[in-house]
Structures are given as structure tokens and as C-alpha cells.
Amino acid sequence: MSTHTIREILQNEVAIDSTVAVNGWLRSVRHSKGGFSFLAIHDGSSFGHLQAVADGSLSNYADIQSLTTGAAVRIIGTLVESQGRGQDRELQATDVQIVGRVAEPDQYPIAKKRHTFEYLRTVAHLRPRTNTFGAIARLRHATSIAIHEYFHSREFVWISTPIITASDCEGAGDLFRVSTLETANRDQIDYTDDFFGQETFLTVSGQLNVESFCLALSRVYTFGPTFRAENSNTSRHLAEFWMVEPEIAFASLKENADLAEDFLKCVFTSIIKAVPEDIDFFQQRIDKQVGARIQQVIERPFVRIDYTDAIAELQKATKEFEFPVEWGLDLQSEHERYLTEIADAPVIVTNYPAGIKAFYMRLNDDEKTVAAMDVLVPGVGEIIGGSQREERLDVLDARMNDEMRDELWWYRELRKYGTVPHAGFGVGFERLVLYLSGMENIRDIAPFPRVPKNASF
Numbered sequence: 084m085s086t087h088t089i090r091e092i093l094q095n096e097v098a099i100d101s102t103v104a105v106n107g108w109l110r111s112v113r114h115s116k117g118g119f120s121f122l123a124i125h126d127g128s129s130f131g132h133l134q135a136v137a138d139g140s141l142s143n144y145a146d147i148q149s150l151t152t153g154a155a156v157r158i159i160g161t162l163v164e165s166q167g168r169g170q171d172r173e174l175q176a177t178d179v180q181i182v183g184r185v186a187e188p189d190q191y192p193i194a195k196k197r198h199t200f201e202y203l204r205t206v207a208h209l210r211p212r213t214n215t216f217g218a219i220a221r222l223r224h225a226t227s228i229a230i231h232e233y234f235h236s237r238e239f240v241w242i243s244t245p246i247i248t249a250s251d252c253e254g255a256g257d258l259f260r261v262s263t264l265e266t267a268n269r270d271q272i273d274y275t276d277d278f279f280g281q282e283t284f285l286t287v288s289g290q291l292n293v294e295s296f297c298l299a300l301s302r303v304y305t306f307g308p309t310f311r312a313e314n315s316n317t318s319r320h321l322a323e324f325w326m327v328e329p330e331i332a333f334a335s336l337k338e339n340a341d342l343a344e345d346f347l348k349c350v351f352t353s354i355i356k357a358v359p360e361d362i363d364f365f366q367q368r369i370d371k372q373v374g375a376r377i378q379q380v381i382e383r384p385f386v387r388i389d390y391t392d393a394i395a396e397l398q399k400a401t402k403e404f405e406f407p408v409e410w411g412l413d414l415q416s417e418h419e420r421y422l423t424e425i426a427d428a429p430v431i432v433t434n435y436p437a438g439i440k441a442f443y444m445r446l447n448d449d450e451k452t453v454a455a456m457d458v459l460v461p462g463v464g465e466i467i468g469g470s471q472r473e474e475r476l477d478v479l480d481a482r483m484n485d486e487m488r489d490e491l492w493w494y495r496e497l498r499k500y501g502t503v504p505h506a507g508f509g510v511g512f513e514r515l516v517l518y519l520s521g522m523e524n525i526r527d528i529a530p531f532p533r534v535p536k537n538a539s540f
């Protein structure tokens with residue numbers, strides 16, 4: 084007799100009439116008057132659960148009858164064709180071992196079938212046991228595997244860039260400090276006394292470091308956690324999120340945009356093959372549009388538009404926007420949403436004003452714009468941000484102040500020794516999974532979301 088996962092059993096990988104053992108938790112329990120108990124077990128291996136039927140002939144049947152939702156069990160039994168509706172096989176239990184009971188069943192925080200996502204955020208340690216959060220966990224996993232496979236098959240090398248850094252890559256100042264000093268007042272701190280002997284932070288992006296590997300290994304990517312202390316309480320922002328950052332040498336903005344489009348199309352295609360049941364669930368129970376939106380990314384050519392033309396398009400719109408539309412201002416999410424709606428496809432906006440973008444983006448010949456790109460998708464907005472990098476040392480120097488030139492001396496040297504045009508982008512991993520699941524809030528995509536005023540669990 085061997086132990087099987089519920090996925091193996093539901094997908095008919097185990098022969099009917101075999102004696103099997105399964106381990107899991109009870110999603111629901113029904114004790115009938117006629118001396119039968121119906122136990123729905125889940126173990127996270129697949130979306131579905133397995134039904135086990137226990138009857139009064141079992142020696143511990145009185146104990147079984149006291150089982151409630153959430154209890155952990157090991158059940159041994161015979162796999163049989165099911166008589167009931169909705170499942171083709173079930174377990175005729177011969178031994179129900181009670182591994183962990185639920186204390187105070189009427190207090191069990193997720194005993195009821197339906198809870199709001201807001202409520203489930205307050206019990207983040209138990210929400211993985213629900214259908215939705217189990218599906219999100221498997222989708223996150225499938226997405227990260229698909230991403231690694233995509234790059235591996237195209238000969239990209241995965242580089243782990245540091246989590247603790249001295250530089251603010253994006254220059255937005257949204258940094259979490261890393262320090263072992265006790266002084267709270269920043270002005271009084273002498274960082275030469277600190278652990279690293281200088282001021283350090285949690286990274287906002289691995290890009291600057293991965294560029295150094297790009298200019299040696301040609302095709303590289305990072306995939307790791309990044310941190311931003313932006314105080315934006317939106318359904319799209321986390322203080323801690325994972326980012327995927329490919330970087331390619333001997334490449335311009337055009338190749339970068341081509342890579343971004345191909346990446347999203349291929350990764351989405353892999354995911355719908357990898358977790359079809361979970362995607363079905365999202366489609367039926369979370370957002371009826373999700374399947375169509377995934378297909379839209381896979382099938383439609385992305386619309387590419389210059390920032391300047393996008394501004395003209397927005398100014399022509401009959402729709403009233405809350406935020407001003409003016410050349411030189413950043414696009415707000417309402418603008419991004421409008422652009423994806425009229426295109427009815429993902430949109431790549433390119434060549435933004437230099438003034439609103441980071442120092443490392445390559446200055447265009449007009450000297451007003453930089454070779455930046457944002458990939459926008461319906462519903463989520465910006466899912467990718469990237470650019471061609473400034474490879475000319477004198478132009479780069481002109482975009483940095485004294486302090487930056489000092490601190491990033493090593494980054495400048497990459498432009499001194501064998502510099503080449505290169506480009507890359509960053510994909511927000513949780514935003515990607517948000518889009519694939521049709522969930523509304525990114526706090527439900529991170530297993531334990533970090534947002535302003537909340538770091539419990």
C-alpha cells in the first residue's frame with residue numbers, strides 16, 4: 084500500500100481497487116444519520132479534493148464523527164468508482180487516522196465556505212487552505228517555472244543580484260535602510276561605524292548589478308525580491324515584490340520590446356498548459372474575462388506607440404481624466420487603462436520624456452526623450468518597465484550628480500571598458516500573476532503581503 088497525492092488519484096494515475104493512503108486536511112465533512120461520514124480531503128496537489136467515505140464498521144467511528152473542517156487526517160482505503168455526482172472516484176476508508184484535530188471548531192477562522200478576501204488577509208496564515216489561495220500558490224509556482232524555462236531555453240544565465248545594496252537604482256528614494264546601528268536620527272549617524280562601513284539599503288532593482296554580467300555573458304536575468312518604501316496604498320503596489328529582469332547585450336529598444344512581447348506570449352502559453360484546472364477556476368469564480376485576457380496577450384500583436392503620440396491620443400479623447408494630460412507628465416493608471424482599451428490589446432509605450440525617467444536610460448537624439456518602454460495590459464496597467472541603457476560614458480555622466488558618479492564608479496567603468504548598446508526590462512512578478520488570475524488586489528497574490536502599516540505573519 085502506498086501513499087498517493089490527491090492529484091495522482093484524481094488524474095487516474097492510480098488503478099481502481101488499489102489500496103492507497105492519502106494525507107491531507109478536511110475541506111468539508113458531512114456525517115449522515117445512516118452511519119456514514121463523507122470526508123472531503125485536500126492536500127494542495129491539485130485544485131480538486133478527494134471524497135472518502137467512512138462507515139460505522141470502523142473501530143474509531145465515534146471519533147470520526149467528531150471530525151470537523153480543517154482537521155488533518157491520514158486515510159487508508161480502497162479506491163472505487165464513485166456513486167455520487169461530481170467525482171468519478173472516491174476512497175472507501177478502511178482506516179481513518181486523526182492526525183490533528185481542530186480545537187474549538189466553532190472558532191476555526193476559515194470554517195465557513197465563503198469569506199471576503201479582505202477578511203482572509205487578516206488570517207493570512209490559514210488562507211492557503213482555501214480554494215482560491217491554493218490555486219494562487221500553484222499559479223505562482225507554475226509562473227516562476229515557466230519564466231525560468233523560457234530564459235533557460237534561450238540561453239540566458241540566471242544571476243542572483245544582491246538584496247543589500249548601496250545604491251538607489253531607480254533614483255526615486257523609496258528605500259528601506261539596512262543598518263545595525265541604533266541611532267534613529269539619520270543626521271547623527273556615522274555610517275563608517277555601520278556593519279558595511281557605508282549606508283546600505285534593501286534593493287529596489289537588481290538591474291545595475293545584472294548589467295555587469297550582461298556585459299560579459301550577453302544574455303542574463305535576475306529573479307528575486309525587491310523592496311520599495313513607496314507609501315502607495317493601491318491594489319497594484321507592494322512594499323516587497325519579486326522582479327524578473329532580463330538584460331541583453333548588443334541590443335536596442337526595438338529588440339528589448341520584441342523580447343518583452345515574446346516573453347509574455349510564451350510564458351502565458353506555458354502556464355495555461357501547466358495549471359488548466361486552476362485557470363478554469365479563476366475564469367469561473369474570480370473573473371469571467373480572465374481566459375479572454377490571457378488569449379489576448381498570446382494572440383494579439385502588441386500595439387507600439389511613442390509617448391508623444393500617446394499624449395496626443397489622450398488629449399483627443401472625449402473621456403474626462405482626473406489627472407492632467409500634458410507632454411512631460413507621467414501617465415497615470417487611468418491614462419494607461421484608456422490606451423489599452425482603445426487598442427484592445429497590450430500596448431508598449433516608448434520614448435518617454437527624460438525628465439520623468441531614471442538616469443540610466445539612453446538619451447535619444449532629440450535630447451528630450453529617453454529610450455524607455457512600459458508594457459501596459461488591460462486591467463492591470465504597467466506590467467513591465469524597461470529601457471535601452473545609456474552606454475556612452477559622457478552622456479551617462481551628464482545624467483548623474485557628483486554623489487552618484489562617486490558611488491556608482493563601478494557602473495561607470497562598464498562604459499569605459501568595452502561598452503556596447505544593451506537593454507533590459509523588469510517584470511513585476513505579482514502583477515503578472517494578478518493578470519493571470521483575474522484577482523483584484525495584489526495583496527492576495529503575495530503569500531504574505533508587505534504593505535504600509537502591515538508586516539504581521
Ligand code: 4AD
Binds near residue numbers: 253287507
Ligand atoms: O518600472 P520599474 O520601476 O523598473 C525597474 O525597476 C527597472 N530597473 C527594470 C529594468 O529595466 N530592469 O519596475 C518594473 C516592474 C513594473 O513594471 C511593475 O510591474 C513592477 O516592477 N513593480 C511593482 N510591483 C509591485 N509593487 C510595486 N511597488 C512595484 N513597483 C514596480
Ligand code: MG
Binds near residue numbers: 457465467468
Ligand atoms: Mg515603471
